[in-house]
Amino acid sequence: MVCKHCGSQGIPVDRITVIVHTKEEHWHEVGDDMYFCPSPECDVVYFNDEVCLLKEHVKSRVTLKEREHPIPLCYCKGVTLKDVENAVRNGANTLEDVRRATGLATGRECRIANPMGRCCLTAYPSLVKEVLNRHKEAQNL
Ligand SMILES: [Zn+2]
CATH class of the missing domain: 2.20.25.270 (N-terminal domain of TfIIb)
Structure with missing residues (x-):
């Protein structure tokens, strides 16, 4: 629909x-x-x-609809876009590093906790990848 x-x-x-x-x-x-x-x-x-x-x-902040921090990414573990940016600044180079550092996408309550009813990495994988890519580009300047 x-x-x-x-x-x-x-x-x-x-x-x-x-x-x-x-x-x-x-x-x-x-x-x-x-x-x-x-x-x-x-x-x-x-x-x-x-x-x-x-x-x-709607009473929850919705990842794809927010323009100002805090922008929630992982609702199960309470991880925001800022948390991911900080993890990357502190040396996380890959998605796996980010997961380990923040707990992103390691929860099991997505169906209820996430307003989209699905895992954050399935729902908007590009948001985390963008942070990683931006950091890589900044380092190559
Ligand atoms: Zn619409």
Whole structure:
């Protein structure tokens, strides 16, 4: 299903995931067929045919929709983009190094803890790779 606001292809999420991250006063709008809108520019977080839940209706900070720190990456282990940047600055060169240093993507609560209902590294692997690449480029200057 496609987001009515931005036209992005929605990612199916479980009802329980939507409930956990949505403000209580909007729980009655949450259906069994909810989707997550992955577009960073779009204010819609969850939607189905009838309902659009916007950022303001959601109580969690959503990785792909935040522009200011703290930007959460791994919800299970509470790892932010800043934590990853610090790990890289302190010598982490690979994804595996970052995982070891921060605990990123080592949790098991993704289905509930992450507003997208999936593991951070599956959901947005490029965010961590960008940090690694930026650091490598800076070193080669
Ligand atoms: Zn959208």
